[in-house]
Amino acid sequence: MTTTKDYSQYFQPPSLKDAKKRGKEDVQVLYGASIPDELRTLGEGKYYHIQTYGCQMNEHDTEVMKGMLEEMAYTWTDDRRQADVILLNTCAIRENAEDKVFGELGHLKSLKLEKPSLILGVCGCMSQEESVVNRILQKHAHVDVIFGTHNIHRLPALLKEAYFSKEMVVEVWSKEGDIVENLPKKREGIKAWVNIMYGCDKFCTYCIVPYTRGKERSRRPQDVLAEVRELARQGFKEITLLGQNVNAYGKDFEDIDYTFGDLMADVQKIDIPRVRFTTSHPRDFDDHLIEVLARKGNLVEHIHLPVQSGSSEVLKRMSRKYTREQYLTLVNKIRAAIPDVVLTTDIIVGFPGETDEQFEETLSLVREVGFDNAFTFIYSPRDGTPAAAMEDNVPMEVKKERLARLNSLMAELSLKSNQKLAGQVVEVLVESESKTNPDVLSGRTRTNKLVHFQGPKSLIGQFVQVRITSAQTWTLKGERVQAELEAEAI
16 A cells, blocks of 8 residues: 655745746845744754755855754764754756756665654755656655755754654745845854855856746845954854855845945955855956955955856857957956966856857867866756757767867866976965875865875964975975975974
């Protein structure tokens, strides 16, 4: 005999139709968020585990969920067999990310059968997709709770409902999200993510993010700056300002004239040693921002500037709203203001209709810009996006061959860039010990290059001067300058 769950009482699935609407209602900024007293003991004696997929925004969302769960008395565990709550914080940007999650749900079914009290949840961007939720309902009835990117602050109430309702809890709001301030966060280490805005209004034809994250809505400057000051007080060494399109920050403000350049100028005055940001859109990268970044200080000389293609025709089909020539003009402006800037990018190969000549244009742009690194991807259609309706007429073997050629070029450029650092002394923020050798430490330069060198664990979390002794394709090896000076003094 088989049984099915009743979804009628607590069922708010996503709607792609609603997600495509851009409502005119005001975005509410909600302060004073807190865990209800009656839920602060819900997790006593219980453990939780969160598996995070995708971008830094998801990493930040996981920090928020960890903060809420620990205020509910849950304890983190790396052992999923020990966990009483397992959440999969998902990414929808590519098909292989989705496949991984569904594979994981299959593996977790046996764990749920062994431990029926386990609460298994799916959240993040995949949860905002109609097709995904329908697939979970049809084939993964062992999932207990599904919630979306606009519902993260509702986690305590949703968990309570999942424990006591005996029904699958589905709450995915497709309306534009509010901004919820003062949620607890569990940050670890010496680096912190700071979300400055949510959503995206660019509607690139290949991208699902405008539907899963909603319209662009910026946090108020005073709230962002207060969070950064608190992180400085707590001793964090580096922060990364986050948004789907950070340099559109402030464009939705109606009462003040305050842009991303203004925010960066104010953050520069706060005593945080390093400040990064991601991700930026070339279309919104204005002269004021370049001027502020050129002042450097704690604003590092590394910019991630996704280009996606080097062909103006492909960029037009992608609805990127800039041409190859406009992108190169922007790069030249940035390099003129910040001569030692390191540029990295995102590139998609095999977009519908991409010809051999258009792909060659991408290779030539990569050479001309001289990117230090790139995240490279084979085009993956996403249901509900305009590109998914285009004829995907580039054969997979051609896509793979193009990706291999692009990656080979990127390896060549990365090695050449790294070799220029041989013999130079660079500032390294030490992050951890090497996974393969406890006597070797790992850290990053201001330009985000990975450096390995020998030193004591006491240096973790500190800035050290390292002379680069050898350059590899993706990493650098070096010797601590202070260690050399100490040896000379003996």
